[in-house]
Amino acid sequence: MLVVENLSVSYGAINALKGISFEITKGEIVALIGANGAGKTTILNTISGIVEPKTGKITYNNKDITRVVPHEVVKLGISQVPEGRRVFPKMSVLENLEMGAYTRSDKQGIKQDMAEVFQRFPRLEERKKQLAKTLSGGEQQMLAMGRALMARPQLLLMDEPSMGLAPILVEEIFNIIAEINKTGTTILLVEQNAHMALSVSNRGYVLETGEIVLKGEASDLAQNPDVRKAYLGE
Amino acid sequence: MLLQQLINGITLGSTYALIALGYTMVYGIIALINFAHGEIFMAGAFAGLFMVTVLKINIFLSLILSMVFCMIMGVVIERIAYRPLRKSSRLSALISAIGVSIFLSTLALMVFGADAKGFPDNTIPLIQIKLGPAEISSLQLLILGISAFLMMALEFIVRKTKIGKAMRATSQDYHTASLMGVNVNRVISVTFALGSSLAAAGGVLVGILYNSVSFNMGLMAGLKAFAAAVLGGIGSIPGAMFGGIFLGVAEVMGVAAGYSSYRDAIAFAILVLVLLIKPTGLFGQKIQKKV
Numbered sequence: 061m062l063v064v065e066n067l068s069v070s071y072g073a074i075n076a077l078k079g080i081s082f083e084i085t086k087g088e089i090v091a092l093i094g095a096n097g098a099g100k101t102t103i104l105n106t107i108s109g110i111v112e113p114k115t116g117k118i119t120y121n122n123k124d125i126t127r128v129v130p131h132e133v134v135k136l137g138i139s140q141v142p143e144g145r146r147v148f149p150k151m152s153v154l155e156n157l158e159m160g161a162y163t164r165s166d167k168q169g170i171k172q173d174m175a176e177v178f179q180r181f182p183r184l185e186e187r188k189k190q191l192a193k194t195l196s197g198g199e200q201q202m203l204a205m206g207r208a209l210m211a212r213p214q215l216l217l218m219d220e221p222s223m224g225l226a227p228i229l230v231e232e233i234f235n236i237i238a239e240i241n242k243t244g245t246t247i248l249l250v251e252q253n254a255h256m257a258l259s260v261s262n263r264g265y266v267l268e269t270g271e272i273v274l275k276g277e278a279s280d281l282a283q284n285p286d287v288r289k290a291y292l293g294e
Numbered sequence: 295m296l297l298q299q300l301i302n303g304i305t306l307g308s309t310y311a312l313i314a315l316g317y318t319m320v321y322g323i324i325a326l327i328n329f330a331h332g333e334i335f336m337a338g339a340f341a342g343l344f345m346v347t348v349l350k351i352n353i354f355l356s357l358i359l360s361m362v363f364c365m366i367m368g369v370v371i372e373r374i375a376y377r378p379l380r381k382s383s384r385l386s387a388l389i390s391a392i393g394v395s396i397f398l399s400t401l402a403l404m405v406f407g408a409d410a411k412g413f414p415d416n417t418i419p420l421i422q423i424k425l426g427p428a429e430i431s432s433l434q435l436l437i438l439g440i441s442a443f444l445m446m447a448l449e450f451i452v453r454k455t456k457i458g459k460a461m462r463a464t465s466q467d468y469h470t471a472s473l474m475g476v477n478v479n480r481v482i483s484v485t486f487a488l489g490s491s492l493a494a495a496g497g498v499l500v501g502i503l504y505n506s507v508s509f510n511m512g513l514m515a516g517l518k519a520f521a522a523a524v525l526g527g528i529g530s531i532p533g534a535m536f537g538g539i540f541l542g543v544a545e546v547m548g549v550a551a552g553y554s555s556y557r558d559a560i561a562f563a564i565l566v567l568v569l570l571i572k573p574t575g576l577f578g579q580k581i582q583k584k585v
Contacts, residue, residue, distance in 0.1 A: 130472035148467060162456070
């Protein structure tokens with residue numbers, strides 16, 4: 061579904077990505093794990109079209125999307141839940157969700173998806189008139205996820221959904237990620253929390269300072285001594 | 295007496311508010327003080343004057359056409375003078391804006407000459423309406439009515455329409471808005487179009503109010519409206535409306551109190567005070583650095 065080949069990105073003199081290649085098959089959850097500054101967010105933002113790559117190629121459903129602008133990428137069915145949630149603080153929960161459906165014009169379908177989001181996240185329905193900035197961190201994460209789902213994505217890019225959340229909430233969020241995947245959405249999950257990420261994923265890649273150093277089945281990676289040492293605190 | 299000054303002040307202030315809205319909307323989205331905005335106001339006044347005197351078009355239609363003219367002008371200016379500098383430092387765009395401002399006022403000087411021109415006397419039939427101890431003229435009523443209508447229309451567009459929501463989203467988080475599928479360049483164009491059309495309306499109304507249209511009218515009006523936008527909190531739409539009216543009332547009251555030679559200084563004294571005491575303005579929000 062998504063093939064990334066030899067992707068390099070630099071910010072001025074700093075090489076954030078040094079020739080990364082990976083792929084995602086339809087229906088999978090793929091985890092990209094790595095420490096802060098490894099280049100995880102850069103990968104997502106390059107796929108979304110916010111960051112322009114120096115070299116390399118991104119192919120999505122056999123279409124070259126390497127230099128496609130962000131709003132066109134969304135129309136192709138790729139949505140992102142950005143790092144730090146990035147809900148629109150001075151817009152209501154409802155308006156945030158409407159922004160998620162910005163590229164769509166099927167009123168009936170939007171209404172139906174909105175109902176589905178509220179079913180998945182009942183807290184959001186209770187607070188639909190509130191401004192997003194008044195929500196708690198967990199609620200904002202739910203809103204960011206609901207907002208991305210409103211675009212009816214085929215591929216969902218999630219950037220550190222566990223960041224800054226209490227452990228019990230992290231578990232809830234990851235359960236929901238697995239559920240979203242079961243309804244047919246392919247997911248690329250970027251995480252520092254390797255344990256949780258690998259527990260819901262099919263496959264994983266380990267990223268270190270802009271390079272992929274390990275890849276494999278999620279269950280194998282979770283058992284890998286190097287991974288356990290570096291990311292699972294052993 | 296007080297009521298009379300209040301009426302005069304609110305009338306003047308509502309024209310400042312119309313101009314201030316353009317500053318604040320553009321700043322809210324791309325963090326640029328569009329110093330050419332005052333010249334768009336001037337261009338609007340000339341466009342209206344040209345249509346009324348040369349083409350003999352009805353004043354209301356002239357007002358609308360002048361708004362359309364400046365709408366296009368605003369979009370074109372953004373395209374050629376600001377968009378290529380989007381990724382450079384903010385200072386470059388600011389200098390470009392000052393350049394556009396000088397270019398437009400010089401162009402107007404060359405085309406229309408240095409002396410002020412006036413609208414024909416019968417543009418708006420003048421009737422004085424008694425309002426208790428005070429009087430309000432048909433012209434003042436018209437200015438108030440048109441300003442109020444335009445501001446309500448703007449509020450409706452920004453609050454309720456899809457493009458308005460995209461504008462708010464873009465001003466709150468530029469990158470995330472594009473991740474929602476918002477074509478940010480289009481939103482910026484629409485912002486310039488709306489802001490410029492309001493300035494054009496302000497230009498025509500001020501031109502009739504003072505019966506004077508000149509190549510340098512944009513300078514002072516633009517600076518005062520900028521002060522109004524800062525007073526209200528730059529980036530805030532209600533702030534610009536309030537700031538404009540407040541400034542208009544303060545100016546008229548100052549003149550009525552006998553400080554007429556300080557007329558133009560009042561706005562800038564307020565600007566200095568705001569920057570000293572509450573730099574974010576009355577309706578402004580604390581600027582949060584995004585990490």
